[in-house]
Structure formats: structure tokens, C-alpha cells
Amino acid sequence: MIAAADFNITKVQRSKLNDINLENIPFGKYFTDHMLEVDYEDGEWKTPEIKPYQPLLIAPSLAALHYGQSIFEGIKAYKNPKGEANVFRPHDNFKRFNISAERMQMPQVPEDIFIEGLRLLIELDKNWIPNQEDHSLYIRPFMFSTDEMIGVRPSDKYKFMIILSPTGPYYNNPMRIYVEEQYVRAVPGGVGYAKAAGNYGAAMYATAEAKKKGYDQVLWTDAFEHKYVQECGTMNVFFIIGDEAITPDLGAGTILAGVTRDSVMETLKDIGLTVKEKSLSIDEIIDAHKSGLLREVFGTGTAATISLIKELRYKEYVMDFDVDLWKIAPEVKSRLNQIRYGLAPDRHNWMFKI
Ligand SMILES: *Cc1c(COP(=O)(O)O)cnc(C)c1O
Numbered sequence: 001m002i003a004a005a006d007f008n009i010t011k012v013q014r015s016k017l018n019d020i021n022l023e024n025i026p027f028g029k030y031f032t033d034h035m036l037e038v039d040y041e042d043g044e045w046k047t048p049e050i051k052p053y054q055p056l057l058i059a060p061s062l063a064a065l066h067y068g069q070s071i072f073e074g075i076k077a078y079k080n081p082k083g084e085a086n087v088f089r090p091h092d093n094f095k096r097f098n099i100s101a102e103r104m105q106m107p108q109v110p111e112d113i114f115i116e117g118l119r120l121l122i123e124l125d126k127n128w129i130p131n132q133e134d135h136s137l138y139i140r141p142f143m144f145s146t147d148e149m150i151g152v153r154p155s156d157k158y159k160f161m162i163i164l165s166p167t168g169p170y171y172n173n174p175m176r177i178y179v180e181e182q183y184v185r186a187v188p189g190g191v192g193y194a195k196a197a198g199n200y201g202a203a204m205y206a207t208a209e210a211k212k213k214g215y216d217q218v219l220w221t222d223a224f225e226h227k228y229v230q231e232c233g234t235m236n237v238f239f240i241i242g243d244e245a246i247t248p249d250l251g252a253g254t255i256l257a258g259v260t261r262d263s264v265m266e267t268l269k270d271i272g273l274t275v276k277e278k279s280l281s282i283d284e285i286i287d288a289h290k291s292g293l294l295r296e297v298f299g300t301g302t303a304a305t306i307s308l309i310k311e312l313r314y315k316e317y318v319m320d321f322d323v324d325l326w327k328i329a330p331e332v333k334s335r336l337n338q339i340r341y342g343l344a345p346d347r348h349n350w351m352f353k354i
Helices: 063-067 092-105 113-125 197-212 259-270 282-290 328-340
Strands: 033-039 050-052 070-072 075-079 086-089 138-146 158-167 175-179 215-219 231-232 234-242 245-247 274-277 294-301 306-315 315-321 351-353
Touching: 033 113, 050 113, 063 113, 063 138, 070 092, 070 197, 075 245, 086 113, 086 158, 092 113, 092 138, 092 259, 113 158, 175 231, 197 215, 197 274, 215 315, 231 234, 234 282, 245 259, 259 274, 259 294, 259 328, 282 294, 282 306, 282 315, 294 328
Parallel strands: 175 215, 175 306, 245 274
Antiparallel strands: 033 050, 033 158, 070 138, 075 086, 075 138, 086 351, 138 158, 215 231, 234 245, 234 294, 294 306, 306 315
């Protein structure tokens, strides 16, 4: 058990915050004063360090660069009207991180390092959490292999880190989405359910191709028939069809179990919709659209919370939506934001106080 006293903490001499305007900051560009760093060696985690944010010195033979044992998480902290910092469901990200670690043959990170480290780090850099609407502090825990040796095998050494980035709104404009029929993100038996770095590199080519055609993102479909929908870019996807909210089920291991996805499902139930996790084919979506039952389509994830989809294109069939008329997705987003910013009671116990 690692307690607060067991962290080595070195503070900056002078905060960089004096030089940065926290209004309308771009996503992921600025980092706070401190970071957490801890090494795994000889089968155990060493003393975690919290120290000034700084570059790492790495060997060219660093295993992670060659064979991709590298995983990450994305979490957010918010300020409430009293100026207190709260983190949204970090224990869920902690559990998912270790699921990713297991799949990538990497060591488990103990809760005392992940959660307590995150808490200490945010406490130290609390002034970096912006006060404005739709702003927050993005938390990026990650781990990668650090053996200095070229040979395909699991590394003996690893580094776990947490960095923090103050952030404004992220892809807020309604999106045009291209239903992908050629490239795939995940297959049963693969690593789609893990937040493994390689999944994102592997998706970039297909996304760039969709961008050339004028789309913002792809809607991934299953690898065998390109028929069953999976996720929208790096977000989970929801379809409101009649009085039901439908999102693809996690059964095949091809979908990342989003913490936002889970929170959106709970919130949809709170507002009286029937929520179904099931396999959903593009044909069912088109049928619902033709019969006027397809009401809303949106993506969910920590970075954007909810992103509305204004156009969905499958082959030559284009589904256009007037997102200004939508009620459900904006209501869900507003409810989640109220909880995050401490403006509504946290009935689900989602907020973790720093
Ligand atoms: C991170 C991620 C999501 C969203 O997960 P959240 O926990 O809601 O942020 C969805 N899909 C993919 C592929 C992701 O990497």
C-alpha cells in the first residue's frame, strides 16, 4: 500500500500559469506545471515521483517505440461553483486501464498509484482547471514499455505517467460521418476493447481518406460483412430510434467500453427512454430513417462528451438531420454537465472529490 507520504514531490519554482490565458484554449496543447512518473522494474513499482513537467530522455531502442506496448486513458476534472475540483468517474478509467494493460501483456498499476497519484497531482495543479463553461482539465494517464532492447517479447520494464492539460470545448460542431466499408478498426479476438496506442495509429489512414471526401469521421463497421456498426471515430455511438436509444453491445470485444457511454445510458434511462445494447446493422438504421423513426444520432466520449451527427452517409444513401430540432442529445449533455460542474445533485455518485 502506497500512501501520500510515499510519493516524492518536487514542485516548480514558478508556475507557467502566469504566462497562459485559460480562455478558449485548444485541446491538448498546454500542459500543467507538474507530472507523475513511476517506473516498474524487477517485478515491482518504484517510488512514484511528482515533478516539474519536462521531456523524457529515452534510448533509440526503447521497446515501446518498436513494438507498441503502450496504453492510455482520458479523464476530466471540473471545478464547481465553490472552486472545488472534482474528477468524473476516475475509478472506472482505472479499471479499464488495467484491462488494457492485461491485453497488452503489461503489469497492473495499483490503485494507490493511479488514483492517489492523480489526486495529488491535481491538488498541486488545481489552479489550472479553467472556470468557464465547457472547460475542464483533461487527465492523461499512460504506460509504455521501457526495455532498451530490440527483440519481440514483453518488456521487463515499464513507465507509468500522468500529465494534465487544461482544455476548452472539443469537436463541438455537428459532424458529417462516412460509414466505413473498406478499412476496419477492430475484430473479435483483437484489441478493440483496449485503449492501446496502436489502435489510433491504425485508424488514421481511413479517417484521412474520409476527410478527403469531405467527412469529419468514419463510422466503423464489423470486419466480416461491413454491416454492423461499431464506433464513430474514437467515440461510442448512439441511435435514437422511436422511443429507444440503441448503442452497439460490447460482446464481441470490438468496442471500447466508454465511461461516457455508460453515463449516457444511465442518463437516457433517467429521462425515460428504453436503452438497448445490441448489434445494430446499417440496414436497420436505413430502414428507421426511411420510416421516419431515426430521430437522433450522436457520438460519446470524454473529450467531447456528446457530438451530434448531422449527416450519415452509407454508399450513395445520405441521411441528413436538422440537429437544431433535437431534444434528447442536448438534454443528456446538459444533465451530465450539470453534474460535472456541481450544479445538480450527483445521484449516481460519479464525482470524485480532490
Ligand atoms: C476513449 C474512447 C472512447 C470513449 O471512452 P470514454 O471513456 O467515454 O472517454 C470510445 N471509443 C474509443 C475507441 C476510445 O478510445
